[in-house]
Amino acid sequence: xxxxxxxxxxxxxxxxxxxxxxxxxxxxxxxxxxxxxxxxxxxxxxxxxxxxxxxxxxxxxxxxxxxxxxxxxxxxxxxxxxxxxxxxxxxxxxxxxxxxxxxxxxxxxxxxxxxxxxxxxxxxxxxxxxxxxxxxxxxxxxxxxxxxxxxxxxxxxxxxxxxxxxxxxxxxxxxxxxxxxxxxxxxxxxxxxxxxxxxxxxxxxxxxxxxxxxxxxxxxxxxxxxxxxxxxxxxxxxxxxxxxxxxxxxxxxxxxxxxxxxxxxxxxxxxxxxxxxxxxxxxxxxxxxxxxxxxxxxxxxxxxxx
Amino acid sequence: xxxxxxxxxxxxxxxxxxxxxxxxxxxxxxxxxxxxxxxxxxxxxxxxxxxxxxxxxxxxxxxxxxxxxxxxxxxxxxxxxxxxxxxxxxxxxxxxxxxxxxxxxxxxxxxxxxxxxxxxxxxxxxxxxxxxxxxxxxxxxxxxxxxxxxxxxxxxxxxxxxxxxxxxxxxxx
Numbered sequence: 267x268x269x270x271x272x273x274x275x276x277x278x279x280x281x282x283x284x285x286x287x288x289x290x291x292x293x294x295x296x297x298x299x300x301x302x303x304x305x306x307x308x309x310x311x312x313x314x315x316x317x318x319x320x321x322x323x324x325x326x327x328x329x330x331x332x333x334x335x336x337x338x339x340x341x342x343x344x345x346x347x348x349x350x351x352x353x354x355x356x357x358x359x360x361x362x363x364x365x366x367x368x369x370x371x372x373x374x375x376x377x378x379x380x381x382x383x384x385x386x387x388x389x390x391x392x393x394x395x396x397x398x399x400x401x402x403x404x405x406x407x408x409x410x411x412x413x414x415x416x417x418x419x420x421x422x423x424x425x426x427x428x429x430x431x432x433x434x435x436x437x438x439x440x441x442x443x444x445x446x447x448x449x450x451x452x453x454x455x456x457x458x459x460x461x462x463x464x465x466x467x468x469x470x471x472x473x474x475x476x477x478x479x480x481x482x483x484x485x486x487x488x489x490x491x492x493x494x495x496x497x498x499x500x501x502x503x504x505x506x507x508x509x510x511x512x513x514x515x516x517x518x519x520x521x522x523x524x525x526x527x528x529x530x531x532x533x534x535x536x537x538x539x540x541x542x543x544x545x546x547x548x549x550x551x552x553x554x555x556x557x558x559x560x561x562x563x564x565x566x567x568x569x570x571x572x
Numbered sequence: 573x574x575x576x577x578x579x580x581x582x583x584x585x586x587x588x589x590x591x592x593x594x595x596x597x598x599x600x601x602x603x604x605x606x607x608x609x610x611x612x613x614x615x616x617x618x619x620x621x622x623x624x625x626x627x628x629x630x631x632x633x634x635x636x637x638x639x640x641x642x643x644x645x646x647x648x649x650x651x652x653x654x655x656x657x658x659x660x661x662x663x664x665x666x667x668x669x670x671x672x673x674x675x676x677x678x679x680x681x682x683x684x685x686x687x688x689x690x691x692x693x694x695x696x697x698x699x700x701x702x703x704x705x706x707x708x709x710x711x712x713x714x715x716x717x718x719x720x721x722x723x724x725x726x727x728x729x730x731x732x733x734x735x736x737x738x739x740x741x742x743x744x745x
Binding site: 311313314354355356357358359360432433434435437439442443445446447449450451472474492499502545547 | 585586587588589590591592593594595597609610611612613614615616
């Protein structure tokens, strides 16, 4: 199949999107950077499967690690539009090779960054969504409201039981695995339509590279947020963990047999400035701009034609 | 195969939170009873394939309990379908017509009729001459017992072409 999967209008929309992003950050003094696609170390997240080249390099699954090394070296605010790769992620909203916008704001917390994420998203979607209200829910509230379960009180069995109802069978999952079922099957589809919905303060067990802090109720939560629009996840952000020892502990616990990024840990030991960072899926944004339901329609050549 | 029942996948949606477990939400149709169920699987999980085969077969006869079919590929292989496997297709059965028989582990699972069958009218009100395109219709019972709506000019003994997907009269054969 030699023909493209995207129409010319989608190619043009992508050009406009990239130009708007670059202008947005240029106006705000955020530096555009490029970091290697091929790295000696792999992502540690066990839910993300990296691809590997024949000479033992890993294709990055996000530019996060390298950008944090730049932050440690004193780059200040930075952004990158990167092509990233995740093995096996193919579907209506997934392509194993996709475009990610990632940026970091030094000295900012999650609240300030969420505001900027909302501002940029509204700018990028202005044509299709002139009115785009913003709403923020804590993870606990969202699950309580849309799945009728209090994740900070519920036992593992309560959560597994609710998850099994939604999945239709026992998938033998961990507590976090069942929470992913509840989020993706019950919460995400029920979020208010045509609204930018931020969900923040995740369970501490889903912190990834975010800080864990006590919230107002004294519960440990991950300072992490996700942005959803019409049931699709658009962005994931952190108040970045700066504690090198804690980061090493999380990496070692999760890495399995993948090589841990000692360069990143070295940089964190040197010192990551207090910052917040976020990654946004540009192909999904384009799907919304163009009102497409399949990601292939915004890719010049989708996975099957690549 | 899902819970020992042969199914076909009618929809398969990949779902993955950026930082979480990947799932496939799958809609499956039970090939035996046509019921659709929705199940979620972990991505990468596999299900046993069902030993299901579709064979063109000619309808022969019924012994009251089973309806017997024979393969048209020259093998003369015969299978008997139960009333359950036959389902609504019983309304469109005519000897020597060819049906698509779905076999599961060698037994008849379902029988699908051709899109069009030709059947004789055994009962209907007398035909009205001169009435062609316009004006009303009436019920007619066919040789198989199926009842279809037909134009007023149709008589007992006429052969009709019927669309089995909609159960509607198409034309005189």
